[in-house]
Amino acid sequence: MIRPANTDDIEAIENAYNEHFEYELAHGAFTVFKKNVYPTRKDAENALKNNSLYVYIRENELCGSIIMDDKQPSEYRNICWSSRCGDKEVMVIHLLMVRPSMSGKGIAASLVKYAIELAESNSCKALRLDTGSQNIPAVSLYRKMGFEIVATAPMKVGDVIAHDNHLFLEKILRENNSD
Secondary structure (H helix, E strand, O other): OEEEOOHHHHHHHHHHHHHHHHHHHHHOOOOOOEOOOEOOHHHHHHHHHOOOEEEEEEOOEEEEEEEEEOOOOHHHHHOOOOOOOOHHHEEEEEEEEEOHHHOOOOHHHHHHHHHHHHHHHOOOOEEEEEEEOOOHHHHHHHHHOOOEEEEEEEEEEOOOEEEEEEEEEEEEOOOOOOO
16 A cells, blocks of 8 residues: 555654665665665655655555655756656656565555656656666666656755766656647
């Protein structure tokens, strides 16, 4: 079940972030995330305050979370997106996190599908996101779900971690008929 997060979820979200950091430390990293830098409990709390945090719960256990809203990071202004959309016609997936112990169970795909449905229900024309080019599992998932890579450029991940080889992806949800 996917639902909007609440205050009671924050500790479990923080634990999921920490499980991610421990997993990458032991097995190698696909992300550029850094413990105590991004993502943090504070990021989850801020997303909760902004009503942009959602959780995937299975058998009363938090398996993953997603932060999404209609606020595009400043770097998005420099990208030549496929769709021509006004700010309120776009939703952005800022962070998708699945606990490593829950990987391979379709949770990430379910969260992305939820994001697509939420964007469509808000009459958005596109859903955008960014990820590191080295994050092969994420890139593969997004491409499989219909996202197209539109650019590679520098990005400050979480507004704090500089990354040069960042991918910007977009899924067009409905065509702009005013062209």
